[in-house]
Amino acid sequence: MITQQETFWLVFALVIIAAASGILIWILLEAIGITKHALRALEAGKKVEKNSRILWAIPDVNTLLSGTLGTVLGISEKAGQLADALPEVHGENNK
Numbered sequence: 001m002i003t004q005q006e007t008f009w010l011v012f013a014l015v016i017i018a019a020a021s022g023i024l025i026w027i028l029l030e031a032i033g034i035t036k037h038a039l040r041a042l043e044a045g046k047k048v049e050k051n052s053r054i055l056w057a058i059p060d061v062n063t064l065l066s067g068t069l070g071t072v073l074g075i076s077e078k079a080g081q082l083a084d085a086l087p088e089v090h091g092e093n094n095k
Helices: 004-056 058-094
Strands: none
Touching: 004 058
């Protein structure tokens, strides 16, 4: 036969086990929620990376454009010289 003291300790152990189980279930649910939020943040980060990829390419574009700037300025100078020479050639043909 179970004594009153044994019953007390069995009920006490049952309460402790139930509380620990409740805490573990709460921790599990919180971990699932954190995982969901982390996945959403990861997706947002991927979208930001995709949308900002062009910004990271700007230094490469600047390097390319600065390299072609000299060529463009040279063409502009030659075109100016040709434009200056055209009235003279046109004037000589009309004489």
